[in-house]
Amino acid sequence: MKISFKELTDSLAEILVQEGLGENSGRTAAIFAKSSLDGYHSHGVNRFAEFVKNIRKGVIHPDKQPIKTDTLGPIERWNGQKGPGPLNASICMDRAISLAKEHTLGCVALSNSNHWMRGGSYGWQAAEAGCMAICFTNTMPNMPPWGGKSPTTGNNPLIIAIPRAAGNVVLDMSLSQFSYGKMYQTRLAGKELPFAGGYDEEGNLTKDPGAIIESRRILQTGYWKGSGLSLMIDMLATLLTAGKSTSEIGLLNAESELSQVFLCIDPLRLNGKEQHEAWCDQIITHFQSADRVDPDQGIQYPGEATHQRRKRHLEDGIPINDEIWSGILAL
């Protein structure tokens, strides 16, 4: 089936009202709907039923919002009070945007929150408000460190966003080479991953998603590099927020009490609008000017495919899996 962005947001919001999100229902629903609008169903509607179940289980406290606990120079610390992850993250990114607009740079460090779903949401939020952003979160232990077989680090997503009139540039990368979502999807389609994505039970690198899902040995982005970067992000997130580390999150019954950081910079205060756009366009134009591997395949900047999907789905409606939709309506 296909559904419009507005209809999808309204339907999800109606459910969230029932679940106790009150006046924050629309805002939270829109974050899920927008991820599906942008083509990220795995962190959009496909994850919505689990989100509602986590409210009912008491993992997510639907009536809570983040509160400021400390100010340390340009850094503010907020406590997410185990409220809804996307709502908490969105409130904290808004605060970081305000700080940046006032002081050029602002940073909000959020402890005790829940899964923010798609990290890119908050990069797009900043870019659409005219701000540059760097944000990251830790996760439960779900990825082995380099040289290890069992998961003692997280795939800790890193998001970097730059606003640009001709198309915002938003990188949203986790530190495993492929997500479990991508591996389940590829296995279901009976296909192989395009590159090795982990190890089989015998310890051989493999493109077979089923073998990796069984071994739980997903590959880090860039081998030892992604392993090291995931450790650093967990350390930065923990130390900045004074919240839980990946190791401590692993001791909980659910992936909760996450530590997230939202750093924002106002490019207008740095360079003014005209100069900002000129630099961005010049860098993107040069990046895309490389000789192409496939003459028919353009070189895309981070976020470019998202712009294209968003436009298509706004015009044609958002395609949603019927079974997923029935599951949501039956909640």
Place this chain on the structure above:
Amino acid sequence: MKISFKELTDSLAEILVQEGLGENSGRTAAIFAKSSLDGYHSHGVNRFAEFVKNIRKGVIHPDKQPIKTDTLGPIERWNGQKGPGPLNASICMDRAISLAKEHTLGCVALSNSNHWMRGGSYGWQAAEAGCMAICFTNTMPNMPPWGGKSPTTGNNPLIIAIPRAAGNVVLDMSLSQFSYGKMYQTRLAGKELPFAGGYDEEGNLTKDPGAIIESRRILQTGYWKGSGLSLMIDMLATLLTAGKSTSEIGLLNAESELSQVFLCIDPLRLNGKEQHEAWCDQIITHFQSADRVDPDQGIQYPGEATHQRRKRHLEDGIPINDEIWSGILAL
């Protein structure tokens, strides 16, 4: 041959006095010597002759130092005046450390500098001063973007450092999977890279360093992820410093006028010493607790091998290639 850290520093400093670095000769020499002490010869003594030649060619202005040009909230902009890259970077990291100690977080954005050699130097500098740091630089175009065959982005190193009493944690990663240095070294040894490091002339991924050196198609860290991250780092570096982008650096006769960012955070102002050390140790201990792939091979945190090499070289002297050393003495 083997040489002590002090003797190495003094020998290099003597040459730099001749080259016009004046009172900054010792400090600059120590940065080169320390890279070799830590086992990074490729950006230590092995690069020293080229550094001196770049002074003589006028690419590096030996008598220049960075000057502050602007203050924008917690960000200071400095102009490197094409001075010696390692000296400029070290002065700017010192300034970022001071800002962090005063305001919790400080950022120095340096334009118009020269190659900083080993990026890790400035992460270690921060950590040894008790500060957390994130720093990055852009470079000349030396890496293809994802989907491209010719280099229109840089391998733009990213450094993240966390001080820790039991051993500073310092990640120093560039965004190509392997450096050209590693590929030359591997080719010279007649060996293969441990993983694919780029493409051959026919466009196949290969572990053969010679084939990659010929095609110039080095592989990004994590394929499309390293490609996207390199673009974001170039954009951040250019916009924060108001300096040159990778694309503009590519138009120069030499790799010069680079844009570099030094962000520092004082962990004592965040959490106090005791709590900081407890969190760091807990995270590192958990990271290293994974079941090992090779029971005899420990899981190392970023920087751990550097500590080991530094200790060994302080005790036994720094091994230096005779030919490289003769070349330096003949400068």
